[in-house]
Amino acid sequence: MEFFVGVALALGVTVFAARSGFDRDRAFYPTLLVVIASYYDLFAILGGSGRALGLETAELVVFAAVAIVGFRTNLWFIVLGLFAHGALDLGHGRLITNPGLPAWWPMFCMAYDWTAAAALAWRLARPSAGRDYPLAPEAYRQRISPLVATELQAAKLEERSGNWTGSFRRLERAHILSQASTAEHIRVHSHMLGWAIRRQDLREALAQVLRIVGAATKTVFGLIPEGNTGGGDVGAFRSHGIPEDLAAQITASRPPVIGRRIGLLLAVGFLVSCGLGVRSVVAAPVDVRTASVEGHSIAYRMLGSGQPVIVMLAGLGDGMDSFSEVAAELAKSATVIIYDRPGYGLSEPASRPADASAAASDLSVILAQTGVRGPYILVGHSLGGLYAEYYAAHHPDQVRGLVLEESRPANFTQRCESAGLAMCVPTDDMVRMMARGVRDEVASLALTMTQVEAARPVRRKPVLVLSRPLGAKPSPMDGLWVQGQAELAARYAGAIHLTAPAGGHYIHREQRDWFVSAVRQFYAAMGDQR
Incomplete structure (x- = not known):
């Protein structure tokens, strides 16, 4: 859906700009390119990631330079810049981990970029282009x-x-x-x-x-x-x-018409992108199933077959797509279930609080409706780790083992605030533009942490804690977080604590092979405990 919304919005803006005469100003499309590129910085700020902000700003500087060149010399540079930004949208997740980035944005932005590029190329290739847009x-x-x-x-x-x-x-x-x-x-x-x-x-x-x-x-x-x-x-x-x-x-x-070949090339590229967009939107429901939970539907995917059965719980702001690559790898030797919590991705929002208790209740219903019997290995990332801990504490007979990847310690907010640090919890402003599910979970975060702290940790179950390295120049927040991971491992008797060789909060993305290997070795060592 986001692809078609991007195309429709870009076409609407293009028509409006042409009819109103706004795009007669050479600065219109260069400014559009800069604004589009700047949104990733906004998402990095909303996600509270300084590293992502630095990388996104470097990207913004590049596209701003292209905008200046295009404005000063030739608007075909802007066409190429929009097309290049659309290509970047497609592979953005592999290049930069931006925790504030909505899951739907890359496809939406790619559709908008390439539609705007095609529209500008068409405008420049018209005989009136020399009058409308002085070129060089x-x-x-x-x-x-x-x-x-x-x-x-x-x-x-x-x-x-x-x-x-x-x-x-x-x-x-x-x-x-x-x-x-x-x-x-x-x-x-x-x-x-x-x-x-x-x-x-x-x-x-x-x-x-x-x-x-x-x-x-x-x-x-x-x-x-x-x-x-x-x-x-x-x-x-x-x-x-x-x-x-x-x-x-x-x-x-000044030439009246230039770049017809470039325009044709970009038009072909635009049609190809339409095919990619249609494929991505149409293909998504093929292996996506839904479970009915208290009047709202929850989308999930089930990959692979046999034992063990791995259930993966994403972090705040992430849907099941966050695990798509590692889930496919793990599914070669296991059954893997990933899902969108209420208000995320393809799942409908719920009307009740989005706390740990609700997350555990939803997961129980989903697992029952899948028809796949437990016990399950729960893999929780960040906030998903809190939900996994709570579920294991209340349904120990359904849990075969726990993998806590960069899981948020239940007492982290309290310790962070006691240390006088800022940004200990996401603020309302940070999540205002995020999905409904993110806003609901942030609103219930304090309750979730209270619930997990009050729950008795699951006993006599294998636990694996995966955490990021401290880094050469750690901030006070980094030091507190890494210390919290060690204490989280100590919460479970006999837990294994492994530190990733490199990377940050998203180990399953940044150190994918290492993550998959660690999880496989974990469940291989457990043997068949069904």
Whole structure:
């Protein structure tokens, strides 16, 4: 559904911008690209992840640079930028772990990006594009080069007649014409350097050497002060008025239509993306089942077959998709059940509090409706670890073992606040834009922790605690968290505590092979305890 919403919204914005005339401003689509790229930063802030914020900001800087280049030179850069951002959306989860990112956003954003890219490509390929969107590079150079050559030839004639001042004036006119083309810009400054050498003007020669470097590096980014005459006696970043005859030549040299092949390529890419989007939306329900729990439906998937039976509980803000890759691997030698809690993904929201007791009740109903008999190995990540602990404490006969991956200790909030640290719990502002299930669970978080603390830990069951490494420069929060993992392992007699070789909070994503191996070794060591 998110794919089609993205396409529809992008088309709606495109039509509105075209009808209202907003997109006649060159800044419209470059600004759109920057805004789209900035949303990942917002999600990183909402998720409270400094590491994700740093990586997302680096990504934003890249796309902002593309936006500047496109705005200053050629809007086809914006088309390519939107298309590239859509491609990034598809693989974003593999590159950056952003805990604040809604599960539906990447597909929605990809659809929006590629639809906007296709729309802009179509606009640029129309015969009116030269009027609507003044463009540049190679086509501009081909048209302006003969005019520049005419001014350079006139400069030579003036110099041969002994009129050095008149010669340089012609070079200045050539410079004004050349500014939007890197090659022509460098060419004119090279002629100015030759003029200075023949004139034995050391000051002007040094100035032109610097101008050549500037022309080679800044022109492509559109950092060109219009009308600047290019001489050493004029500030390199100072704009001037353009003579009327040169302004007319520059306007006439702008190409009306460029990039038809690029437009065709992007159109094909857009159609392919439509196919991918349709496939992702249509294929999703094939192996997704639903369980009816107290009047609302819960979506779940069951992969693999046989024993053991592994039930995976995702963390706050994550649905069953968080485990999709490791679940597929584990399912090669086990039955794996993953599901969306109420208000997440494909599951309907519930009307009662989303605390540990409710999570355990829902899980009991889901497992009963799957028809797969226990006991089960519960794998809980982060908040899902609290739910797994509570379920095990109240249904010990249904639990074969516990795997707690970066599980939130029940007393973590209290210890965090006692240490005077900030961001100990997600705030309402952090989750305001998140899924309904996230908001409900945050609202019940204090109750959940109280319930788990009050519950007696399950006895005589194998427990595996998986935690991230402390890192070279840990923050006080990191130190407290890692200490809490050790104490969590001590809560269960005989528990095994393993530290991942690298990575952060999402071990099952960042250290997938290690995670799968650790879980397999854990249940292999348990033997057949059915």
